Each structure stands twice: as structure tokens, then as C-alpha cells.
Amino acid sequence: DGGITQSPKYLFRKEGQNVTLSCEQNLNHDAMYWYRQDPGQGLRLIYYSQIVNDFQKGDIAEGYSVSREKKESFPLTVTSAQKNPTAFYLCASSDALFNQPQHFGDGTRLSIL
Amino acid sequence: SQQGEEDPQALSIQEGENATMNCSYKTSINNLQWYRQNSGRGLVHLILIRSNEREKHSGRLRVTLDTSKKSSSLLITASRAADTASYFCATDAGQGGKLIFGQGTELSVKP
Numbered sequence: 740d741g742g743i744t745q746s747p748k749y750l751f752r753k754e755g756q757n758v759t760l761s762c763e764q765n766l767n768h769d770a771m772y773w774y775r776q777d778p779g780q781g782l783r784l785i786y787y788s789q790i791v792n793d794f795q796k797g798d799i800a801e802g803y804s805v806s807r808e809k810k811e812s813f814p815l816t817v818t819s820a821q822k823n824p825t826a827f828y829l830c831a832s833s834d835a836l837f838n839q840p841q842h843f844g845d846g847t848r849l850s851i852l
Numbered sequence: 853s854q855q856g857e858e859d860p861q862a863l864s865i866q867e868g869e870n871a872t873m874n875c876s877y878k879t880s881i882n883n884l885q886w887y888r889q890n891s892g893r894g895l896v897h898l899i900l901i902r903s904n905e906r907e908k909h910s911g912r913l914r915v916t917l918d919t920s921k922k923s924s925s926l927l928i929t930a931s932r933a934a935d936t937a938s939y940f941c942a943t944d945a946g947q948g949g950k951l952i953f954g955q956g957t958e959l960s961v962k963p
Binding site: 774 | 882883885893894895897900950951953955956
């Protein structure tokens with residue numbers, strides 16, 4: 740079945756540590772996105788990518804980094820510069836940038852140890 | 853402030869009743885999308901309605917769009933316990949077409 744796979748489902752970060760969240764899709768979509776969701780809130784855009792080797796900052800990119808070396812993969816690194824990383828992180832993909840329905844993974848819940 | 857704001861924030865109904873959720877937005881849009889999120893899961897796309905459309909149906913879902921009032925509504929008819937979830941509207945806010953999500957309506961359908 741086609742879809743988006745996020746791993747791990749739960750992740751714990753120690754102070755001063757960088758952690759990387761994985762996102763893989765087999766939908767052959769060009770566009771991929773990372774969102775952050777805090778309790779009782781909507782989604783906020785962290786980074787997005789329209790094509791391999793290109794990505795753009797979203798609304799809350801500070802303290803995060805991404806890469807897009809393959810069409811299928813869009814990993815997100817939460818760096819030690821992100822002082823409040825505890826949140827639910829969602830990866831999504833779509834056929835074209837923004838104007839199409841987005842398909843979501845099941846998220847990674849990141850907590851601080 | 854939010855581009856898309858859902859109303860009500862929470863809704864509790866009995867199985868078989870209809871559920872109506874509303875979304876208001878501030879700027880012109882190309883399209884508006886509705887998504888569902890079950891607890892602890894990712895979002896699932898329900899319906900996309902374009903700015904030149906007024907109504908769209910999908911199974912038990914009916915979405916309306918009133919661009920003059922900058923508002924949309926999602927109606928779920930004959931609700932089921934399995935419809936219990938959070939529902940989000942998302943609009944392309946004109947900021948490079950990025951999707952802006954509202955804070956969601958939490959729907960609880962009691963059996």
C-alpha cells in the first residue's frame with residue numbers, strides 16, 4: 740500500500756542533543772512537508788520541499804533542519820537550538836506544492852528527558 | 853491571528869444526529885480543505901472545495917463554501933461513534949499558497 744511512514748513513533752531527547760525524525764513516502768509525490776502540532780492546536784509549518792535538493796523554511800523553522808537528497812525521503816533534525824521541542828511532529832506529502840490534498844504520516848511524539 | 857478558525861471548539865452529540873462544524877477565514881483563497889484527525893494519528897484528507905464551488909458532497913459529508921462571508925461548513929449526517937475525531941479546515945492563505953490550519957473542532961459521538 741502507498742503511504743507515508745514516520746519513525747520512530749516516540750522519541751526522547753536529552754538536553755543539548757540533536758535528534759532526527761524519519762519520513763519516507765512511496766506515493767511518488769514531489770512535495771513534502773513537516774508540521775509541528777502542540778496540544779489542542781492546529782498544525783504549524785516547519786519546512787517544505789517541492790523537489791529533490793531544494794527546501795524552504797516554513798513559519799517556525801528556527802531550531803530545525805532538513806535535507807531532501809531523495810524524492811522518497813525528507814528527514815527532520817531537531818537541534819539543541821530548539822528550546823521547546825516537545826510536540827507531535829507530522830510529515831506530509833502531495834502531488835504538487837500546497838494546492839493539492841496532503842497525505843500524512845502517523846506522527847512522531849518528541850519529549851524531553 | 854488564525855487564517856482559519858473553527859467553531860465550535862468542541863461538539864458532543866449522540867449517534868445518529870448530524871454534526872455541523874464551521875470555519876471562518878480572513879483572506880481570499882483558492883481552495884479550502886477539511887481534514888480529520890483521530891487521537892494520536894496523522895490527518896486524513898476529507899474534501900477539497902475550490903473558491904468557485906459552493907457545495908460538495910462525499911458520502912455522509914457535505915461541505916459548503918461562502919466566499920462572500922469567508923466561511924465554510926462541514927456537515928456530517930447520521931453520525932457514528934467512529935466519527936469521533938478532531939476536524940480541521942485548512943486554507944491556502946496566499947502566502948506562497950501555504951496551507952494554514954485552524955485549531956480544529958473536537959467531535960465526540962456517543963453511542
